[in-house]
Amino acid sequence: MKLFNKVAIVGTGLIGGSMALAIKKNGLAHRVIGVSRHKTTLIWARKSHAIDKGSQDLSIIKDADLVILATPVKTILNLADTILKFIKKDCIVTDVGSAKLEIVSKLGKIFPNYVGSHPLAGSEKSGIANASRGIFKNSLCILTPTKNTTPKALKKIKNLWKQLGAGVVFLSPDTHDRILSFVSHLPHVIAFSLIDTIPHKYLKFAAAGLKDTTRIALSDNRLWADIFLSNQRNILKSIESFQDKLSGIKSAINKRDEKTLIKILEKAKGKREILG
CATH class of the missing domain: 1.10.3660.10 (6-phosphogluconate dehydrogenase C-terminal like domain)
Structure with a gap:
């Protein structure tokens, strides 16, 4: 079941790459786009069929109906304003940051359809080379909605994680x-x-x-x-x-x-x- 037309993942490392693989395996999007600072990461992501297309330029996320921010917390905060320039008004934005209060406080004000996520899955290993499409199966994903979170965006992101095999719980960012x-x-x-x-x-x-x-x-x-x-x-x-x-x-x-x-x-x- 296609949930999205174009999914853009900013940060195609362990978690971002695993999400890309799982989204494609489960047929949840027509296209999966990857963004990375490192050209070698994008080459690996293409060869492993995690993404359909990749770029080091953020403008590639234009027309995406879901943007997933899968970079370190500080990078998510630094990229937010730039990402806003490229996405369409009804685009849903989520992140996979391990600390939520600072991210939710900023992104919730910038993106009208933002939902904070944190999948409790991963490994001590890092990088696209260690990505796995099954990493989220039987895991838990925490969503951190606020009073400003739109019901439609929350429902879509909850459904996304459930389709990836994770159980979903709601917590406040704090x-x-x-x-x-x-x-x-x-x-x-x-x-x-x-x-x-x-x-x-x-x-x-x-x-x-x-x-x-x-x-x-x-x-x-x-x-x-x-x-x-x-x-x-x-x-x-x-x-x-x-x-x-x-x-x-x-x-x-x-x-x-x-x-x-x-x-x-x-x-x-x-x-x-x-x-x-």
Whole structure:
């Protein structure tokens, strides 16, 4: 079922490329157009049949009835005004940014048919070479509508994500950023910090536990620096919460308080079991 005539994806990396592949596989658009700063990315996207046509020039998005912004948060904010010059009045605009409040605050004022999206899917790997048409299947996508969001645009974007295989939930931008600071952003802060804490000469002794715990530290450093700064207030609060928990373990170890230590670890284990 065709939902759109022309879909333009700005940023054909892991998520943007995966969306392009999934949209084409599911026949959700007549044409899928890609925009990237890198010519090699566009060549790869064409060869992998993710897009029908690509360009480094934003003017290619003209006449699109859906524009998907799949770049880092700062780039989305910087490109918004330029994109407005090229799109038609009834074009629907969405993004896949990992921090929503700043994006929604700006884009919601610029684009009359804007709907914020954040698919909770991805990988520590990046780039179009790692894109997958099945990455959104059985995942969750958070939409962040506001009182100004048009029902038609919201319905279309919700349907898009459902067609891509994702479940959809609605959250306010502020609630989204607060929750994601704990379940996504903080784990990345910890993974980066943990691997950086370990002396280089000890790494040859690392087994599966350390590799599993720090896998996400392989993620794109520029992308995550951008996310950390975009959700600064909430991430600082989540870091403080983590420091409190770490201090509790440190105190129990320092006091050789086995009873308290076991209680802390047992509680943490129980919470982890909820995830399955």
